[in-house]
Amino acid sequence: MATVRISAAAAPSSFSTLFTHEKAGMSNVDKEKIKRIVYEMSKDSAHFKEQERRDQRVTEHINACRERHQRIGADELKSHEQRADRLLVELDGHRNLERTWACVDMDAFFAACEALEDPSLRGDVVFAVGGTSMISTASYAARRYGVRSAMPGFIAQRLCREAGVSLRFVPVDFPKYLKFAELARTAFRLFDPHFIAASCDEAFLDLTDYCAHHAISGAEAATRLRHQVLEATRGLTCSVGIASSRMLAKIASDVNKPNGQYVVPAEREAIVSFIGPMPLRKIPGIGRVTERVLREVLGAETCAELLAKRAALCALFTARVAREHLSALLGIGGEGPPPLQREGEPSQKGVSQERTFEPTGAPL
DNA sequence: ATACATACC
DNA sequence: TACTGGTATGTAT
Numbered sequence: 422m423a424t425v426r427i428s429a430a431a432a433p434s435s436f437s438t439l440f441t442h443e444k445a446g447m448s449n450v451d452k453e454k455i456k457r458i459v460y461e462m463s464k465d466s467a468h469f470k471e472q473e474r475r476d477q478r479v480t481e482h483i484n485a486c487r488e489r490h491q492r493i494g495a496d497e498l499k500s501h502e503q504r505a506d507r508l509l510v511e512l513d514g515h516r517n518l519e520r521t522w523a524c525v526d527m528d529a530f531f532a533a534c535e536a537l538e539d540p541s542l543r544g545d546v547v548f549a550v551g552g553t554s555m556i557s558t559a560s561y562a563a564r565r566y567g568v569r570s571a572m573p574g575f576i577a578q579r580l581c582r583e584a585g586v587s588l589r590f591v592p593v594d595f596p597k598y599l600k601f602a603e604l605a606r607t608a609f610r611l612f613d614p615h616f617i618a619a620s621c622d623e624a625f626l627d628l629t630d631y632c633a634h635h636a637i638s639g640a641e642a643a644t645r646l647r648h649q650v651l652e653a654t655r656g657l658t659c660s661v662g663i664a665s666s667r668m669l670a671k672i673a674s675d676v677n678k679p680n681g682q683y684v685v686p687a688e689r690e691a692i693v694s695f696i697g698p699m700p701l702r703k704i705p706g707i708g709r710v711t712e713r714v715l716r717e718v719l720g721a722e723t724c725a726e727l728l729a730k731r732a733a734l735c736a737l738f739t740a741r742v743a744r745e746h747l748s749a750l751l752g753i754g755g756e757g758p759p760p761l762q763r764e765g766e767p768s769q770k771g772v773s774q775e776r777t778f779e780p781t782g783a784p785l
Numbered sequence: 786a787t788a789c790a791t792a793c794c
Numbered sequence: 795t796a797c798t799g800g801t802a803t804g805t806a807t
Binding site: 475478530557570571619620621622623705706707708709710711 | 790791793794
């Protein structure tokens with residue numbers, strides 16, 4: 422029986438990026454081959470049909486948006502543009518560059534924990550934490566073959582087999598990861614006792630006071646932080662982003678992953694040129710669906726491109742959503758204290774800290 | 786008020 | 795063979 426070769430173009434739009442979009446450690450992967458294998462192994466499953474149904478609904482929504490977009494007259498567009506520009510000026514005017522935030526992201530966290538406790542996993546071992554149904558985290562060696570988080574294990578296994586290597590599975594062990602997370606957190610506390618734990622492998626630290634007290638730069642603090650994490654965990658590496666907002670720090674933490682750091686200077690120009698070329702998917706809150714809408718309706722792929730389409734953006738989205746996107750495009754979001762509870766604070770409500778809340782509804 | 790969709794790890 | 799599970803948030807009905 423001849424194998425039917427399915428071209429990438431035949432696959433629905435979601436499959437063009439599913440499991441192949443840019444991710445740390447995956448720059449040299451043969452994306453076309455991965456797409457083909459993932460598609461071949463998925464196309465007959467119930468999960469695939471459900472996915473297709475959802476994609477179809479998104480497509481209909483996109484078509485409706487396109488029609489509305491077509492119908493916007495020149496005058497209307499002009500007034501939306503003026504509204505957008507007023508908003509941008511206002512947002513830019515309130516830009517807060519005072520604080521130094523760090524986003525710490527542990528590298529391949531689950532896999533790194535496993536390798537730390539099992540010497541046979543060290544080095545360039547192709548393994549994944551998870552099982553044949555679902556993978557949580559892939560080792561960096563496995564990522565070279567296209568294996569990644571949230572990929573079904575049996576597909577990952579096939580990807581490796583096609584490349585002539587075998588994929589080793591290590592079962593998920595949450596208590597182990599919580600133990601290492603706690604060790605990393607002892608390091609975080611040295612820099613910010615009120616750090617925000619975003620998840621078990623990610624945290625935000627306000628380094629402003631630490632930098633002032635030690636008279637050091639954000640870059641130097643990041644280097645010390647990475648060193649302390651490595652020491653506290655006896656071997657886990659992390660990546661750190663430094664910026665004046667949590668949103669920028671998070672994006673920055675991805676730039677030199679793994680085991681690296683990146684600083685976005687706290688200057689308007691530096692921020693704007695950092696965020697401008699970023700693909701929209703990098704903005705927290707813009708996921709697979711919103712990315713599709715923005716690309717297929719407005720033709721925008723990057724932040725700068727969407728900024729150029731600000732008038733249509735304001736016309737098509739609710740004021741709240743448009744505002745949120747516009748601030749993100751300026752690199753604004755998460756400068757002040759978070760609305761959530763922070764580590765080390767008493768767990769009671771109504772106690773006002775000396776910090777103030779963000780003036781407008783643009784928290785991150 | 787409730788259900789549904791989207792996003793994140 | 796086999797496509798997470800839990801939380802948060804926002805929008806539509």
